[in-house]
Amino acid sequence: MNIALLGSGFIARFYAETLHAQRRTDRIITVYSRNADNAKRFADDYNLPHHTDSMEEAIHHEDIDVVLISLPNHLHEPAVRACAEAKKHVICTKPLGRTAAEAKRMLDLVEEAGIFGGYLEDLCYTPKFLKSMESIRQGSIGKVLWAKSRETHPGPHSDWFWDMEKSGGGAIIDLGCHCVEISRNFIGKHIKPLEVMCWADTQVHPIEAEDHAIGLVKYANGAIGQFEVSWAFRGGMDLRDEVMGTEGTIWVNSFLRTGFEMFTTGKGDGYVAEKAEVNKGWLFPVGDEAHELGYPHMFTDMFDAIEQNRDPLETFYDGYVVNAILDAAYKSAETKKWEPVVLKDWRGDTADSYEKEFTSYDDDYYLIKEELLPNGDKKLIIKHKTTGEIVQKTMP
Numbered sequence: 001m002n003i004a005l006l007g008s009g010f011i012a013r014f015y016a017e018t019l020h021a022q023r024r025t026d027r028i029i030t031v032y033s034r035n036a037d038n039a040k041r042f043a044d045d046y047n048l049p050h051h052t053d054s055m056e057e058a059i060h061h062e063d064i065d066v067v068l069i070s071l072p073n074h075l076h077e078p079a080v081r082a083c084a085e086a087k088k089h090v091i092c093t094k095p096l097g098r099t100a101a102e103a104k105r106m107l108d109l110v111e112e113a114g115i116f117g118g119y120l121e122d123l124c125y126t127p128k129f130l131k132s133m134e135s136i137r138q139g140s141i142g143k144v145l146w147a148k149s150r151e152t153h154p155g156p157h158s159d160w161f162w163d164m165e166k167s168g169g170g171a172i173i174d175l176g177c178h179c180v181e182i183s184r185n186f187i188g189k190h191i192k193p194l195e196v197m198c199w200a201d202t203q204v205h206p207i208e209a210e211d212h213a214i215g216l217v218k219y220a221n222g223a224i225g226q227f228e229v230s231w232a233f234r235g236g237m238d239l240r241d242e243v244m245g246t247e248g249t250i251w252v253n254s255f256l257r258t259g260f261e262m263f264t265t266g267k268g269d270g271y272v273a274e275k276a277e278v279n280k281g282w283l284f285p286v287g288d289e290a291h292e293l294g295y296p297h298m299f300t301d302m303f304d305a306i307e308q309n310r311d312p313l314e315t316f317y318d319g320y321v322v323n324a325i326l327d328a329a330y331k332s333a334e335t336k337k338w339e340p341v342v343l344k345d346w347r348g349d350t351a352d353s354y355e356k357e358f359t360s361y362d363d364d365y366y367l368i369k370e371e372l373l374p375n376g377d378k379k380l381i382i383k384h385k386t387t388g389e390i391v392q393k394t395m396p
Helices: 009-017 036-045 054-058 075-086 100-113 127-137 171-187 297-309 316-335
Strands: 002-006 029-033 050-052 066-067 087-093 118-120 144-152 193-199 211-220 223-232 236-245 248-255 261-266 281-283 365-370 376-382 390-395
Touching: 002 009, 002 054, 009 029, 009 036, 009 261, 009 297, 029 036, 029 054, 036 050, 054 075, 054 297, 066 075, 066 297, 075 087, 075 100, 100 118, 100 316, 118 261, 118 297, 118 316, 127 236, 127 248, 171 193, 171 211, 171 236, 171 316, 193 316, 211 316
Parallel strands: 002 029, 002 066, 029 050, 066 087, 087 118, 144 223
Antiparallel strands: 144 236, 193 211, 211 223, 236 248, 261 281, 365 376, 376 390
């Protein structure tokens, strides 16, 4: 694929490092930046044949197959609109929009134009996440009951993140979009999210938006998705997921503590890892950040999907659903109540509730618990299906 990259900041460089690494055939042909000097510097750094401070020029470049949006949140919609008008496939960094209404307009634009729309949710492409999803599909942990995702760090790199109008919010819109989509995948994206309870506050930074939040998302099948996000966490970037099912549990640590630890007096002056706050003492580097964060798998899926005329694992529609859940989270943070997830376009299961299934011990009893005791006895706790009587049985 020949790519037009819109944006030249932190995430754009992560994308470029990924796309031009390890002899990949997908290449950035042109880069657009609102600052002409930044565009030239970026083009020089990555040996690009073209650069511009005109978005229209980048999108309409004759050799371009797909447009990659890595712009601030408030510029996503105009960029998607320009791609739709030019009939150019588009892939967009997270979050898709600042609100569900904005995301829905972008979804409609790509679908009406008949172009590809891919949602760049990198944390749903990490090797550990993909392996976890395969285990869940195989039934290894049974029905997922609870999925918790955490992303916390000392705060984002660029000024626009801290501007509520440009970003659409604070830690919830920036980090919660990751966590919500991770939980949606674990629980099942066809399962309808019903309502959200959220606490949010501005605890540390002199900004209008929240820098810390915790939320619960209730799904139609009874599962709960939980997100924990913060721009006030000290010590680097912490990415963790936990999934609890009827038959097992998954714990994933994707960043900060990944098995690579190093101590230094600080004599060197090198880069450690994204959001690392210090470069001396005990450090936790990451061997290949782009790979650990899912970028290679993400772009492979996107470009394969375009060539194969199929949906990618993460679509503009997914981005819209995430924004709708985050809208409910923001409202709940204000009202202190469970708030409904408003989805004007729902494409999954229509059921708002599901039958609960309990494990049978025999025709007359449900099995509550089976346990092996220290003396070797097996204890069973069972419940009569008709009378409700709970019975304990011990077998030597």
